[in-house]
Amino acid sequence: MEPTIYSRFKELVNNDPDHPAVIDERTCVTYAGLDRLVDTLISRFPSFIPARVGIVMDHSVEMVAALMAVIKSGAAFVAVEPDFPPGRLVTFLVENGVDFVITQEQHACILNDFNRLIIGSDIYVDPALHPLPDRSRADRPAYIIYSTTPDGYPLGVAVGNSQVTHFAEAFRQTYNISGDDIMLQFSACVMNIFIQEVFGALLNGAVVAIPSPQTRNDPEKLVKFIDDQYLTVISGFPYLMQELNAVAALPVTVRLLISSGDVLHAAAISHLLEQVPVYTTYGPPEATVSVTSYCCNTGLVLPDGTFPIGKPMNGTEIMILDDELREVPQGQEGEICLYGDGLADYYTGDHRADLKPFVTIGDGRRVFRTGDIGRQLSDGNYVYLHRKDSEVNILGKKVVTGEVERALRKSDEVEGCTVVHYPDEQGSAYLVAYVVPKTKSFRLSWVKNTMAQYLPAYMIPEFFVLLKSLPTDAAGVVNPLALPVVLKDGKTAI
Incomplete structure (x- = not known):
């Protein structure tokens, strides 16, 4: 049977139950402890077999447990940051038809119109509670992540369990992620890099380390957190790399930096390249986090001062196509189009019909048109050039x-x-x-x-x-x- 996010996690629980799983600035939970917390939360679900569950929580051990609980229950989580404008937050949850919302007391007031499960940091885990059945399936969505149409209307991208497990394995192979790693969770939950930070770690036996908002927003405090918690892997957007580039020296435990979400400029990592390997990646939400990877330390700086986005890494392949969906010769510009195992299942929301980027080309392959313009270099690496529409x-x-x-x-x-x-x-x-x-x-x-x-x-x-x-x-x-x-x-x- 094809693994799901939870079944892969459960393997790690059984193999090394006492290994730390998630750390925040209040507490630490082991893999076995996180699993017990997952069952405790499911036992409190107000809906017996939900389909979609909203999560509006501060980043914490409890939030990660909530994500995994929703997945184990067979549902898909719809995570939104609590500081989203209320109208935007409510619209996205309503359009995705969540059965209920898991939240914390400090955010419950903005969710009065929803059935809520309010949890705190002092959740009682009943030692007599028997493990609950795993209802997750590889062919079901694991999460719905926030996106927008070119006209700016809210849209959900439904990504399946199998896509996430495939990505986690490619992530392990590309970056040698193991139980020895402690990975920073820095990104907002509405960004696909959040999936990399949480499940790229937890499905490979590593530790997720979550700083508080105050720490995350202060470069000096963030570096101290990295040092104090012995972090080894940091993934984030180019602006985080730029902040770290200004630090005199990274903590000695850091072995790897991964930049995602936008093109990476050489000037933003000039000092970092002298210290650790730095990779840049590319991938829209529809392709389950990252499609490509490129090592900047031994790589080429393009004439505009940026790096290539690299080569495919996770079973999702790239073609550069023209407007008629014909493959262009190597070196010529065209639209970056993706195909393979990593593509999302479908869109959700009232405006999903406004966007039709999934097409079938002549040989029967299902292809995703990213709306990004790029080209392939002679060495096989790809270059991102610009968007076709108004996205930035x-x-x-x-x-x-x-x-x-x-x-x-x-x-x-x-x-x-x-x-x-x-x-x-x-x-x-x-x-x-x-x-x-x-x-x-x-x-x-x-x-x-x-x-x-x-x-x-x-x-x-x-x-x-x-x-x-x-x-x-x-x-x-x-x-x-x-x-x-x-x-x-x-x-x-x-």
């Missing part, structure tokens, strides 16, 4: 400018608008909003307050430019080349 990464998080524009238009202060992204001198993206005000009494504070009801802080543009009208081309479409460019030097601390 801000602080490692996916942002669709169409969604920002829709939030802007909700303000009574705005007559018209467009949002554009530019790179700063360090290559990091930032947003500029060009606004045609409705009245002369335009107040930016009112506009930002309205946007904050629908968008997290990182999606609100750094700069706002008032215009009498938006420049358009002959077809009446906004011409971005005619907009005044707002420059940023890239020196602002993240």
Whole structure:
């Protein structure tokens, strides 16, 4: 029988029950202890056999137990950060039809409209509780991760148990992950790198180490946490690599850095390359975390100062196709398209029909069109060039400018608008909003307050430019080349 996330985890519980599994700044739990916590949570589920379960929790031992409990119950978890704007959070949970939400007391008030399981840090684990049946199946979704359509509407990506176990095995083989490793859990749960940090570790016998939000947001405290907990593997977005690059020296236990979520600039890791192996990866949520891997220490720096994204690593293959879905010759630009075992099962949400990137090509293969433009180098490595649409990464998080524009238009202060992204001198993206005000009494504070009801802080543009009208081309479409460019030097601390 093909393994599931839980069955693979249970093997490790049986093999080494007393090995640490998850550490946070309050406590540590072993593999056996985490398994008992999983059964305890399932015994409290308000729905006997759920299909989808929301998780709105601070990152902690209890959150990881909740993820695994949902999977063991045969359901798929829908995890959302508690600091998501309430309207955005509720919409995503409602559109995915969660049976109930697992949360903590401090977040329960924003979930009054849902059936809730509220848990604390003092969960009583009954030693007399018998192990509950494992209802997980390899062909069922394990989680639904947040995404958006090109127009900025919420969308869920359903990823199966089998895709995650396949990825975890490829992750082990590529980076030699073992029980000797302690891996940092840094990313938000709405990002696919979160899956790598949790299940890339737990399905390979390693330890997941979770810093508090205060530690995560302070580089000095984060480095101390890495040192104190003897971390060996750090994965994160390029901006985290840039922060670590500014540190005098990494703790001696760190053996590996993995950058994901966006292209990696050589300048962001110049000091790190002297200390440890640094890899950059590529992969959308629809491909279960990372598709490719590239070692920067012995690699090529491209003319634009970035690294290639590497070669496929986890059973998902790459083709570069033209608009007619024909493979282009090596070296030519085209759309990065993926096929193989790692592809997601389907989309969820009210706007899933708006997005049809899965196609069948002539030989019958199911192919995912990423919307990314790239090419293949002569050595077989791939290069990411740019997006076809309005998607951009801000602080490692996916942002669709169409969604920002829709939030802007909700303000009574705005007559018209467009949002554009530019790179700063360090290559990091930032947003500029060009606004045609409705009245002369335009107040930016009112506009930002309205946007904050629908968008997290990182999606609100750094700069706002008032215009009498938006420049358009002959077809009446906004011409971005005619907009005044707002420059940023890239020196602002993240």
